[in-house]
Amino acid sequence: MVQEGKRTAQPWFDRKCYEARRELQRVAWGMLRGDTEEERLGVMERGYREQLRSAKKAYFEKKEWKLIDEAARQPYKWIRKGGGRNACAISAEELAQYLLHRQLEYLDETSGRSGVPSSARAAK
Numbered sequence: 001m002v003q004e005g006k007r008t009a010q011p012w013f014d015r016k017c018y019e020a021r022r023e024l025q026r027v028a029w030g031m032l033r034g035d036t037e038e039e040r041l042g043v044m045e046r047g048y049r050e051q052l053r054s055a056k057k058a059y060f061e062k063k064e065w066k067l068i069d070e071a072a073r074q075p076y077k078w079i080r081k082g083g084g085r086n087a088c089a090i091s092a093e094e095l096a097q098y099l100l101h102r103q104l105e106y107l108d109e110t111s112g113r114s115g116v117p118s119s120a121r122a123a124k
Helices: 015-033 038-073 092-111 118-123
Strands: none
Touching: 015 038, 038 092
16 A cells, blocks of 8 residues: 655646756755766756746746636626625726736737737726
């Protein structure tokens, strides 16, 4: 019988993060044995930290877009009158402006354009 470990990684810690960590550990052990120079270890550490930052950022952006899509599909769940326990703490107008701004930012990123249109900037 194989018992599952209780240890779990963060949801954003993907395969690339694991491989970067394993490579960093391999270089660190090499340095302790005298096989690797300290400069290479510093480069590997910076690369590992950058990999963690980018994986974490990508995970939370994806999660945010899922929430935005959910709010766009079912706004009645996100905007309720009376302030129920699942109600959104911001007004419908603020949420609409936020969604518009995020969609414009996304379109700018995907189309390669720079800047948000002046009408959206004025509304912000």
